[in-house]
Amino acid sequence: MMMNKIKAALCFTGGKDCTLALHRVSTKYNVAMLVTFAPRSAQPFRAHPLHLIQLQAEALDIPHRVLLVDGPDYLGSYRKLIRQLREECGIEALVTGDILDVCNNFMGRAVETTGVELVRPLFQQPRQEILDDCWSLGFDILITCVNNSKFDTGFDASRLMVGHRLTNELLNQVRDYNTKQKSIGEVDLAGEFGEFHTMIIDSPLFRQKISYEAEPVVDGDFTYLNFKSTMLLDKYDC
Incomplete structure (x- = not known):
């Protein structure tokens, strides 16, 4: 039973x-x-x-x-x-x-x-384990905002991150940045200290995926995605 x-x-x-x-x-x-x-x-x-x-x-x-x-x-x-x-x-x-x-x-x-x-199923778990789980499940992770004050001027977070997918390849650039810069402190790979924020566009539990049009906008220390349009699409649509 x-x-x-x-x-x-x-x-x-x-x-x-x-x-x-x-x-x-x-x-x-x-x-x-x-x-x-x-x-x-x-x-x-x-x-x-x-x-x-x-x-x-x-x-x-x-x-x-x-x-x-x-x-x-x-x-x-x-x-x-x-x-x-x-x-x-x-x-x-x-x-x-x-x-x-x-x-x-x-x-x-x-x-x-x-x-x-x-x-709290994610509490105190290693960042890499959490990220690997997201990727293995096939999450489509969109970076919607960065706090530019969390990055040294040698790393253009607005250009490299906002509007892009959070992938291991992108995080390799963040890891490389962390090893080189000394002035601000390391960027958390999951953005847990407000370095960046994400939204999920698709995942296994989504019955439809999200289609959108957006452009980055700078507001003080922050660059965020301004969504012009959003809609749901069948997952089999191109």
């Missing part, structure tokens, strides 16, 4: 880490919902455009919900929203793609007293 899967929500921004977390937990958990936590008063995060996140959710055929977080008690607001997921939707677990301990175990504290389990 098969056991029922645990009903879960996935913290989702559309990047490689949360998408890999979804693939890793799919055999044990029923990911019934994708949730994007967003501060109510904040400007949209252009590295992870909401309209593209919603298109990814459609491609995954999983309902998506934006959960607006109120300050100044952000921890309390998170807890309230997580409790609502349990009480209104029957969510028993919250899955994240966290690799590092962020903000003094913020998400661990956020689930306290909510009755919801925190699941």
Whole structure:
């Protein structure tokens, strides 16, 4: 007799880490919902455009919900929203793609007293192992933003990365950069310190792939992709 899967929500921004977390937990958990936590008063995060996140959710055929977080008690607001997921939707677990301990175990504290389990399938795993898993699964990983202040002037991250696929060949250039430069510090290969951000265009769980037109735009220290159009295509379309 098969056991029922645990009903879960996935913290989702559309990047490689949360998408890999979804693939890793799919055999044990029923990911019934994708949730994007967003501060109510904040400007949209252009590295992870909401309209593209919603298109990814459609491609995954999983309902998506934006959960607006109120300050100044952000921890309390998170807890309230997580409790609502349990009480209104029957969510028993919250899955994240966290690799590092962020903000003094913020998400661990956020689930306290909510009755919801925190699941972090990528936590503290080697970057190369995570990236290799993404590539072996066939993820199509698009770099949507770089923080140019994280790179020395000898590495043109805007030109080399934004709008390009995250591949081992590209990361070899980053590795080479890390061995040569001394002034700023090494670039994390998974972008865990905000060096760059990604969005997934296709993966095994996507029922359709994403087609897009975009161009890079510079805004202060950041270069990001400005998406002019996005649409879903059948995977067999050229």
